[in-house]
Amino acid sequence: MKGFYGALLALCVAGQVCADEAAQQLAVGQDIYMGGRSIVMDAEGRDDVFLAGERVDLRDPITGSAHLAGRWVEIEGAVAGDVYAMGQRVTVADPVAGDVSAAAQRLRVNAEVGGDLRAMASEMSIAAPIGGNAMLTGEIVEIDAEIAGDVVFHASTVRFGPDARIGGAIRIYEEVANTVTIPDSVASPDQIERRGLSGNPLAPDLFGQTAKDQRAAAGLPKPAPEPEPLPTGFLSGVLVVAILGALLAVIWPHGVAEMRRSVLGTPGRALATGFVTVSAVIGSTILLAMTLFGLFVAPVSILALIVLWVLGYIVGTYAAGVWVLGWFGGGEPMTNGERAMAAGIGALGVGLLSLIPVVGWLLLLVLSTMGAGAVALRILRPRLFADG
Template structure:
């Protein structure tokens, strides 16, 4: 499978996702462009004559008719009942291919079952069943793999458990990829040539990629310095507004926290809605980028407020000058970085700081009021 094939699949997948947002209200409705069919929704049934290529996505997707071209399907449950004249690309929790496919089949999901295939087979899943003949090679990766058909070419399999039905056979070379925890066995008559290849070197490769202790320390120090410098610059350039934000975070932490959470949720939710309208899909990356930048700026504000609280409790009083503000920024950045090292709780603490900072900015800019008379 070449790069052009993957690119075509990606383009058709994007079309499926976009069309799903338009047609979700009319389940089963198809859009036809020439001989090609596109569909999306909670339940998509693809039927009709004279269809060439198909691209569809939804909760359940059922191809109930024969098509002459290639098929791209995405969904929670995908079923192919009709014959496919080209290639099949499918992804979902459950993928069932019952109609014959003249070309290649590429499928990814949790539970996958294939039928008759005139080309090559490539499958990644948890439960994989090869239920029909494969005219080309087979590349199978799964937790549980079962072969009931005849594979005319080579087969390369990586699995935890491997079973063969009574009619199963591999006419080419059967290569079993094994680890220290998996030992796969093949009964006599399945394949004339069986190769066992151990997957080794993975642990060593991961060890090589793991950062050294010096790199970890430098990363920690660098993160503290970046946040300190940004907070100090904000304190120097905008001392009054930053003092107001700090005051809101310290005096109204819970209000700042939940308004910040609502503000970020509105931005992310707005990006999703904009994407579903298709017209506003170009605004999605900008909305997400703005949400990320706002969250980081909120973290800087929250860190500065934390540092001011620490410095004040240490007896130095509220900052009154660039030196005091820089010291407060350093104290807050260091304290936040240390707490962030705690598993789970550290992440929640950092998230709380960011949301509280965002909430303080939202209160300052919009002054939202709820349940007001």
């Protein structure tokens, strides 16, 4: 999950320059952040990389992890760490020593992955060995290589090539039982477990009614309710938002400061702009989906909407944290420590307020929309409303 937010951060940091033809970059030690229309990372000796653009090409080997976001993403250099990638088309063409987490319309794994593969794609092809486990969600999944560990499927169609092998347990989530057929050459029947979408064995419905009826017919008592979990999910969410807000404020201080002033200084304008921008992105996604060609582009609009909303929430919570500090007598954050404090206070405060029934949800919606509006004003206004 942290790497997924890292890929989002790669796109967010590059958002201000993605409309430019020339790539721009920021080097922090051995790490590099790059954004632009067409990105080619061919610098030697890099550790972690954060790349975002329409075309993203990682060509040289890196010693750390790769966080990639774009329309067409190519991994043509060996990665010693993990890979986190989002795009319309993602291709892994050189070995990855760690894990690969990817979301795309079309995913191709043509080089060995030493760790786990976590993938979500409309069309997915695995033509190289996977050293760990695999979690695969898609419309069409094709496997023609060995997967050493366990595999979890949720796909309409699964095809196996002559070189396909699965060494561990297989769990298949199906709407209708036995939709996915696994040949004996791939795995033995005792490796396979089939579940309904609810997670109950052979329950074909979302709520596991078949499993409940079977328990009642057998005279078994109802399962005891599970104890309430500790609020670790809430605390983890607050921590992730605080870290992302602090990183964004440190890496892009002037841009974040301008967006924060837009939220606090002209909240009505930010809210209206955010509403129009989010509506436009949603509308464009629907219109694209209505056309044959647009079906291939619609995932990019969906990705843009997700990034805009996440970035809007981060900016909104950061602005709330600055407002709280100002209310207690603090000024504008000038140091990295003050920026991190504002991000943490904002993430915690907004997170607690969001727990209030109905009102908290509305507050979250308004704050995220205001943040999205501030982002749109910062990125688009110089181009759409430039004088002359």
